[in-house]
Amino acid sequence: MATNVASKTFTLEEVAKHNKPGDLWVVVDAKVYNLSRFVDLHPGGASVLLDADVAGQDATEAFFGLHRHEVLLKPQYARLQIGVLDGAQSVVSEPEPGARSMIPYGEPTWLSDGYHSPYYRDSHRALQKATRILVDEFIYPDAQDREADGKRPSQSVIDKMAEVNLHAMRLGPGKHLKGRVLMNGIVTPEEFDYFHELVVTQEFVRCGARGYGDGLLAGKVIGLPPVLNFGSPSLQAKIVPDVLAGKKFICLAVSEAHAGSDVFGLQTHAVKSEDGKFWIVNGAKKWITNGTFADYFTTGCKTDEGFTVLLIERGEGVATKPIKTSYSSAAGTAYVTFDNVKVPVENTLGEDGGGIFVMLSNFNHERWVMCCSTARSQRSVVEECLKWANQRKVFGKPLIAQAVVRSKLASMIARCESVQHWLENITHQMNNMSYREQAQKLAGPIAFLKMYSTRCAQETAQDAVQIFGGRGITQSGMGKFIEHYHRVVPFDALLGGAEDVLADLGVRQAMRDMPKNARL
């Protein structure tokens, strides 16, 4: 806003004189707007602006019942402001990048003033703050634009993340962090733990753009660990630095049209060339996140020895085409075909026939990452609903005055909090268990947590749509994040294991540990 606009003051009496077509002013949040030339361009139509309660009046309450506050920040609308209302104070402002939410339950307890947590140290808090600033300043705007136009995340964002080693941090603690400066030194590679990873994961989710979120290299989060854990040193040296620098892209290619989680039902097959130096791969993969732009495919294949994982480089015989799903094509979801693709045998990850160990080794972590995400996105939905219920008036009262709305909010808050607290407990176990102990003791709890989180998420999405009404099914305006969430929430419930499969896994794991002498 130009200073001369801020310094021009008008009284309500002066504004009231401009109340007709061709000469129309209104006040919104103590700012005076000249809408004379905008009337015919107004997306909500001219008549609402010419209404006697709006034209020449303070229309603040009507405005915030119908628009998100961001509308007035857009340059094309901000320039309609001609001055401020004499003696009045503007109360709505865009938060500073990195700011914490002051909405109740808008932040987890550990980030809320006056609350305590045994889990987070100064380095977690500093990392949270720095990541949030980066997300607010660079990632959020790109997320909104790319989710809308369906293009993959901008390379400038990927580069920005690489500068502070965020691509490496998103893989969690481990040797891949060694020697790296993390977020300008806020946390050392040695002290980086699962709570740091949780912090980073949850900050990204605040973008509220699920397809973009996956586009932001979710393929690497699940596709690179098999290379890190099972690839030969020379393969790692060739692949890992460029992937973690955001210069090359990798994805996990397992599911097929014929088989999803059932890796033994896969049809993509690999046979050795006559000289034994190459695998010849044929087959097709479906729903491959980041596949449209990936350079490398961590691929599940059938060989004579059984299920085997190969790292396949994009080249002759590899083709990808986009699959249109419920979320945006920013995720790069692909159908991938392999036609007589020659893959060096050195690209075998783990043993020939030992692919199941390669896959299983990452399942717990992948599911836990998804729990981090869904816990945070539910919180954003709670925040949207609390704001809406507070500012929206129906039948002369705010929506929040309706007991049925309060009851829905109560359930949403309880679900969101329970998911976050259970998640923090499991994260604490991960920090204190060896990899072997985690595999033994946490597969069941993580499966349950994911099942529970995504059931909560779906109920919360439904409640949110009821609270927002028609706006909850509209892709622009007040309910746009709710519409988006309701549309994309099944991704969380399916990816990394469908709810029923996980529930069953959890119970089977529990029965495995049942004492032999247990009797009622």
Ligand code: HEM
């Ligand atoms: C500074 C003045 C205003 C600007 C820049 C503005 C801009 C917009 C925009 C961009 C939309 C599209 C919906 C969205 O993206 O949120 C919209 C919709 C609308 N506006 Fe305004 N508007 C202004 C003032 C008002 C006022 C004072 C009213 C009075 C009641 C009003 C009533 C509406 C209505 C009824 C809609 C349709 C909402 C819907 O479809 O849910 N607008 N306006």
